[in-house]
Amino acid sequence: MTPASHPLRQLRQRYLLLRMGESILFALAFALFTMALLRLSVGLTTAWVAAMVAGVVGFGWYTRHLNLWSLSEWNMAYYLNRWYPEMQDSTDLLLTQPENALQQLQQQKATEKLAQISGNIRLPHRLPWAVLFVLIGFGLSIFLPTLSIEHAALAPTEERATPLEDEPLKSVISQVAITITPPTYTAVKEVTSQQLPLKVRKGSRVHWNLVFNQPPETLQWLFSGRDSVAVVWQGANALHERVIQEPGFYQLKWTDATGTYRSDYYPIEVIPDLPPSIEVTNLTTFVEVAIDGIPAYR
Numbered sequence: 533m534t535p536a537s538h539p540l541r542q543l544r545q546r547y548l549l550l551r552m553g554e555s556i557l558f559a560l561a562f563a564l565f566t567m568a569l570l571r572l573s574v575g576l577t578t579a580w581v582a583a584m585v586a587g588v589v590g591f592g593w594y595t596r597h598l599n600l601w602s603l604s605e606w607n608m609a610y611y612l613n614r615w616y617p618e619m620q621d622s623t624d625l626l627l628t629q630p631e632n633a634l635q636q637l638q639q640q641k642a643t644e645k646l647a648q649i650s651g652n653i654r655l656p657h658r659l660p661w662a663v664l665f666v667l668i669g670f671g672l673s674i675f676l677p678t679l680s681i682e683h684a685a686l687a688p689t690e691e692r693a694t695p696l697e698d699e700p701l702k703s704v705i706s707q708v709a710i711t712i713t714p715p716t717y718t719a720v721k722e723v724t725s726q727q728l729p730l731k732v733r734k735g736s737r738v739h740w741n742l743v744f745n746q747p748p749e750t751l752q753w754l755f756s757g758r759d760s761v762a763v764v765w766q767g768a769n770a771l772h773e774r775v776i777q778e779p780g781f782y783q784l785k786w787t788d789a790t791g792t793y794r795s796d797y798y799p800i801e802v803i804p805d806l807p808p809s810i811e812v813t814n815l816t817t818f819v820e821v822a823i824d825g826i827p828a829y830r
Contacts, residue, residue: 540609540627540646543655544607551595552595554659555594557665561668561669563583565672566579616649620645622645623642625639700789701746702790703788706744707726707742707743709743711724712739714735720733729800731801732776734805737774737775738776740770741769742769746788750787756780760785777802779800779801779802781799782800
């Protein structure tokens with residue numbers, strides 16, 4: 533290198549300092565992001581080790597991406613020639629040994645031009661973005677683990693999720709089977725429904741079969757006519773049967789060790805019977821009448 537290349541060497545060192553600082557900050561931010569995410573699922577030690585590995589890998593990749601390990605004064609000369617027209621593509625003269633007086637004069641002029649613009653040279657870097665990502669990484673590494681701890685504290689533990697032996701269990705309906713038998717004269721087949729709201733033909737016989745996870749202490753069917761009916765129990769199955777003549781609604785009410793509960797109001801829609809219709813077919817056009825044993829026609 534020539535003595536005239538000293539400004540380019542200083543410029544290269546300045547650029548390397550900026551880019552290395554940027555690379556370190558981005559690697560630190562990458563490590564913080566990794567640790568914040570891993571802390572949600574793994575222990576602190578594992579998260580730290582993974583974060584360090586991520587930071588080293590990120591630093592190596594980023595510096596290689598910027599070609600920092602192969603940066604030379606020739607790269608700086610190319611940058612100045614491209615972005616600073618004041619140099620008039622003469623910056624590379626600072627890196628060659630002049631062979632005659634003309635080349636020495638050109639090199640001297642290039643040195644003077646570089647000295648004039650040295651205060652205005654802006655080297656590319658992303659330091660502000662790197663600082664911002666580091667701050668975000670610090671925030672996530674503090675906030676996410678705290679959120680995970682609060683969630684774990686609010687979530688029920690595995691032992692608590694299983695009811696204790698002395699804790700009463702709430703009675704709930706686990707299965708519904710309602711058999712609807714229309715009147716025989718309708719010639720409509722019997723059907724079974726699992727829906728508590730009903731739509732039946734007038735005069736249908738409805739048979740409820742409700743299965744509870746455990747039988748409640750008391751259970752009532754409350755119909756819209758304000759009548760309540762008793763229930764027949766077969767194990768955990770509650771049975772009731774009645775003939776439906778009018779529309780209305782009904783509700784279930786039961787009591788167990790945890791309290792008293794009422795279901796929703798379930799509608800009962802009744803399909804009315806159609807009036808009978810008579811159709812006469814194959815009717816003869818005359819009537820035969822016998823008078824004193826002698827056939828006569830009318």
